[in-house]
Amino acid sequence: MKITAMTQSLVLHFGEMGSRWGLNRTLGQMYAVIVLTEAPLNADQISEALQISRSNVSMGLKELKSWNLIKLHHIPGDRKEYFSAPSDIWEIARTLVVERRKRELDPTLSTLRDALMEQPSNESDEYTQMRVKQMHDLMEMVTLWTNEMQGMSSEKLSALLKLGEGISKILDVKDKLLLR
Amino acid sequence: MKITAMTQSLVLHFGEMGSRWGLNRTLGQMYAVIVLTEAPLNADQISEALQISRSNVSMGLKELKSWNLIKLHHIPGDRKEYFSAPSDIWEIARTLVVERRKRELDPTLSTLRDALMEQPSNESDEYTQMRVKQMHDLMEMVTLWTNEMQGMSSEKLSALLKLGEGISKILDVKDKLLLR
DNA sequence: CTGAATTTTCAGTAATTTGTGAAAATTGTA
DNA sequence: TACAATTTTCACAAATTACTGAAAATTCAG
Incomplete structure (x- = not known):
């Protein structure tokens, strides 16, 4: 998944801030892209958008789940899991x-x-x-x-x-x- | 400076928590010993109490100063600098x-x-x-x-x-x- | 001003944290 | 149930962060 220049710069910033919040760089970037994108994303899309390995995304999602920060979606006819942030x-x-x-x-x-x-x-x-x-x-x-x-x-x-x-x-x- | 068993265990805990707060282990330990000890402490005392190098203490104090978390004292006839936490x-x-x-x-x-x-x-x-x-x-x-x-x-x-x-x-x- | 006491800096090393690919486990459909 | 798709785990590697000792800088009493 390609991300716009605007999202890109925000994602980078949230990555840098991630470590100052209790998270880490990747977690900050991951949550930024999830929060800033309207449609729910699957792990491959996140991996591609942030240029990080699929396994890193898996670990990050696990942690975001433990923080109760993401919602899980299923798209009919697609076995992949999709993730979004609360709209509120x-x-x-x-x-x-x-x-x-x-x-x-x-x-x-x-x-x-x-x-x-x-x-x-x-x-x-x-x-x-x-x-x-x-x-x-x-x-x-x-x-x-x-x-x-x-x-x-x-x-x-x-x-x-x-x-x-x-x-x-x-x-x-x-x-x-x-x-x- | 020797610290009591009670202080010791609190210091260790604050060290572990230090990284969860924006600080790091040493900073957490340093601030714990300063907060929990009534008398202002000098760098050598902190170094000895926590078993860390004098230079590490110096860097830690610098950071605690940048956080405005410590007060500086001078004891007449002693050239060393002494540090304490606000009593409030x-x-x-x-x-x-x-x-x-x-x-x-x-x-x-x-x-x-x-x-x-x-x-x-x-x-x-x-x-x-x-x-x-x-x-x-x-x-x-x-x-x-x-x-x-x-x-x-x-x-x-x-x-x-x-x-x-x-x-x-x-x-x-x-x-x-x-x-x- | 001098020099001893004290503090700070910093380059190198040690420790910790983070990221990866390969393999294992799980899931869901045919 | 069988198997392909997908997710998770984990040992190792890479990157980052923290710690140290030695040397430089600063401070202040005489």
Whole structure:
């Protein structure tokens, strides 16, 4: 499959960024071409578009599946599998946040909890535990938030993000509201 | 410098996680030992605590400085430089979010803007541009948010995060509030 | 200004991560 | 069930990234 110059340059950029996100270059490129192309693509098309080996595509797709980032399609009379990204960009963002939290926060949260269970052996450990507690509480709050986010509709999420600087004002008047 | 068993295991964990965050193993370990130790540390102490070369520590400190994650101290009568982390965990979190945004979103935002300026050469490019527009708008909102966050006090940030599921309710009544 | 203490740089090496082709496994249709 | 199409796995190779020691640069007390 040939890709346009515009897509090509975007794909290259997403490749470079891929490693800064939890992915890697190929994964970034693969997801870029999938997201930016309207029709679902099969593995051979991706392999050709990005000039990477068929097996690399297979491994990349496996990983994108584990991130819940792609949808699987079947075309009647064609045995190949076709892949596309959700058409709702908010759904993609939501998935990314949740999956990154799983990979980046959950394991640490568990380690921090373990450390808090231990008996401090001296006063240096006591300081350490205090910091661990602070980190733990913060990360737990972030986790609650991402869970909240997961259940939010795209419309609501978009409305929330659009608040922008308004959020500060809302916090100021929040106590005046009858919540809970 | 010797570190306790508790710190040791936390340092190892943060090392493993380091690569999942935008850092790397050594950087994760270095920051862990700095955050978890009350007294500011000098480069030799870090080098000894983590069993890594002095030059590696120097490069790591350089990077932590570029992330604005460490504070520099001087001890009277000692020519060495000592480093510590902010005592306020929210300040660390705020810095992390802002710095990651700089590295993970800003370059992409600029590339997306470039792509939007181009003339679509066919209808496939038109679809691509539509998706680019969606991504661009979303990322711009996130940028606004992190800017907002940067200016927020730790107390306010903590209050916002504590809202947790309350945020949904607030959104529901937001229109009833006289904002702006 | 001098020189010892300290920090930084950098070229080379080590370690890790990523990509490939060939072979194995799976799938679905005739 | 048989077999061709397709996908996945995996050992090895290639590429990238991280680490080190030695040397250069910087800092500052005397």
